[in-house]
Amino acid sequence: MNRLSGKTALITGASSGIGKATAKELAKVGVNLTLLARREELLNELKDKLIEINSDITIEIIVADVRDRDDISIKLKDRVFDILINNAGLASGLDKIQNGDIDDWEKMIDTNIKGVLYVTKAIINGMIAKNSGHIINIGSIAGHQVYPLGNVYNASKYAIKALSEAINIDLVGTNIRVSSIDPGAVETEFSIVRFHGDSDRASNVYNGFTPLKGEDIAETILFVLNAPEHVNIQNILVTPTAQRNVYITHKEL
Ligand code: NDP
Numbered sequence: 102m103n104r105l106s107g108k109t110a111l112i113t114g115a116s117s118g119i120g121k122a123t124a125k126e127l128a129k130v131g132v133n134l135t136l137l138a139r140r141e142e143l144l145n146e147l148k149d150k151l152i153e154i155n156s157d158i159t160i161e162i163i164v165a166d167v168r169d170r171d172d173i174s175i176k177l178k179d180r181v182f183d184i185l186i187n188n189a190g191l192a193s194g195l196d197k198i199q200n201g202d203i204d205d206w207e208k209m210i211d212t213n214i215k216g217v218l219y220v221t222k223a224i225i226n227g228m229i230a231k232n233s234g235h236i237i238n239i240g241s242i243a244g245h246q247v248y249p250l251g252n253v254y255n256a257s258k259y260a261i262k263a264l265s266e267a268i269n270i271d272l273v274g275t276n277i278r279v280s281s282i283d284p285g286a287v288e289t290e291f292s293i294v295r296f297h298g299d300s301d302r303a304s305n306v307y308n309g310f311t312p313l314k315g316e317d318i319a320e321t322i323l324f325v326l327n328a329p330e331h332v333n334i335q336n337i338l339v340t341p342t343a344q345r346n347v348y349i350t351h352k353e354l
Pocket residue numbers: 113114115116117118119120137138139140141143165166167168188189190191192212216239240241242283284285286287288289290291292294315
């Protein structure tokens with residue numbers, strides 16, 4: 102049963118990876134989409150693809166940086182959505198704390214935590230006013246277990262786990278659902294960004310096993326969103342079959 106046709110969704114980080122795949126999945130089931138990211142050209146290319154997938158939906162693009170508190174509050178002012186997917190995020194660097202670059206830390210904290218808060222704050226009161234809505238936060242396996250050199254990225258995703266639980270509590274008594282979907286290794290631009298554009302180092306991460314694709318997480322998101330309104334799937338951890346936790350991945354090299 103399709104319970105999503107005709108709904109409206111805001112997806113942050115829609116220009117690539119999980120966000121882009123989710124936009125395609127939601128277009129197929131008739132969700133009207135607002136796509137937010139910084140790279141306008143990629144959003145426009147995606148918009149053209151989505152029109153080919155489903156010409157009956159509306160597609161809007163918002164070019165914005167989730168770290169820019171004022172711009173986010175202006176661009177999302179008075180906007181009402183049925184679905185918010187807080188997906189924009191990144192890892193930047195992979196170092197011990199003592200060798201870490203403070204600019205990397207600020208990027209991760211400002212995007213992964215403060216960006217999620219700014220966007221949620223802009224949208225949540227519209228959901229409360231109509232007493233319905235679904236917020237999906239993309240967390241990570243990195244919010245369940247820390248791993249060597251993961252420090253600040255781990256902390257940012259532990260924060261998302263805490264915020265998803267906290268916002269669920271804050272919304273008790275409303276019909277608004279909050280879900281955190283926490284992937285293991287997904288091959289997207291994630292590692293290229295983490296390694297500051299070093300694509301050889303990035304592709305090495307996925308050597309010897311079959312990682313998840315953005316589409317795998319998009320299917321999970323669709324499943325969670327499509328649950329009946331009285332069903333709140335609060336958390337899902339999704340890993341490649343080869344990966345059982347942050348430390349244990351079977352690789353055939
Ligand atoms: P990608 O790098 O492919 O996509 C990240 C998206 O976030 C892009 O669309 C990017 O768009 C957007 N983004 C980044 N910074 C900002 C910003 N400041 N303002 C607005 N948009 C921003 O990576 P993934 O698809 O893998 O990542 C999506 C989410 O999934 C992230 O939160 C990540 O932490 C999480 N995740 C990823 C895993 C993986 O292994 N890949 C595993 C677990 C969680 P643009 O650059 O155009 O702004």
